[in-house]
Amino acid sequence: MESKPKVLITGCSSGLGNYLAKKFEKEGHQVLRHNGKLHFDLSEQNEVLSLSKEAKNFGVTILINNAAVVCPDLKFDDYSLNQINEMIDVNLKAPIILTLDLLPVLKNIININSIVGLEIKKNRTMYSATKWGLRGFYNSFKINSKAKVLDVYPSNIQTSPERTNALDIDFVVNSIYDAYLSDQTELILDGRI
Numbered sequence: 299m300e301s302k303p304k305v306l307i308t309g310c311s312s313g314l315g316n317y318l319a320k321k322f323e324k325e326g327h328q329v330l331r332h333n334g335k336l337h338f339d340l341s342e343q344n345e346v347l348s349l350s351k352e353a354k355n356f357g358v359t360i361l362i363n364n365a366a367v368v369c370p371d372l373k374f375d376d377y378s379l380n381q382i383n384e385m386i387d388v389n390l391k392a393p394i395i396l397t398l399d400l401l402p403v404l405k406n407i408i409n410i411n412s413i414v415g416l417e418i419k420k421n422r423t424m425y426s427a428t429k430w431g432l433r434g435f436y437n438s439f440k441i442n443s444k445a446k447v448l449d450v451y452p453s454n455i456q457t458s459p460e461r462t463n464a465l466d467i468d469f470v471v472n473s474i475y476d477a478y479l480s481d482q483t484e485l486i487l488d489g490r491i
Contacts, residue, residue: 302326304406306353308340308392309365313319313457314410318362321471330356340365340392341384350367350399359405360478363393365434369414369425394435394485404445408478409436413453413488440483448477452487465489 305322309315310331319329331352338349349382353361367385370377399406414422415429436473440447453466465487477485 301328301391303355303359304328304330305360305362306330306349306356306358306396306400307362307364308349309394311465313363314452314455314467316491317457317467318364318474320477322387325475327360329410330358341387343387343391345396347399350396352398353396354403358400359403360408361406362408362410363396363405364410365392366410366412366428367425369422371421373421374423375442377424385424385428385439389425390431390435393432397439401445406446406448406478407436408448408474409450409452410474411449413451414487415449416451416486431479444468446472446481446483448482448483448485450474450477450487453490455487463490 302325305327305331307315307319307322310319310329316453318330322329336349336352338345340346340349343478367388378418406461407434411432412425412429414426415433425467436447452465452470454461454466455470456462456464466489470487473479473485473487
């Protein structure tokens with residue numbers, strides 16, 4: 299029996315990334331877990347390239363860009379330069395660098411974006427900038443790429459019991475996996491009431 303493709307999932311120590319890793323493993327994939335079993339600082343370009351090297355050595359053909367600096371719910375003038383740089387580096391530059399460096403071996407890319415990558419929200423200036431940038435990059439990338447790209451736009455996800463008004467985590471994970479299997483290019487998961 300042919301083995302299933304190997305997967306790199308960034309941001310697996312908790313939340314959606316951890317659930318996705320468990321789902322892909324349950325389905326028979328070997329998963330290289332960034333922030334789960336190994337740690338690289340995605341705000342540092344050299345570390346992103348080191349992670350890419352690990353992924354190549356592992357035999358990864360699926361990249362799941364899940365890691366992100368979450369929105370701090372600040373007005374733009376309350377951001378520090380460090381916060382701006384970190385958000386751009388982790389949310390936008392790291393996925394682009396990983397894609398570029400892994401491109402020769404990638405067959406699938408799954409980007410965990412956000413509903414904020416589709417619509418404007420108050421106090422989400424920098425988060426929106428990175429998520430719209432991710433969307434713009436991959437929409438253009440899809441035109442000439444041989445790798446299949448799935449962009450996922452979820453609203454709040456119930457990754458812990460105290461999160462309310464949020465999508466059921468099992469529904470989200472199963473929807474993403476099913477969309478990957480059926481070669482979808484976009485998945486909007488809006489569970490807001």
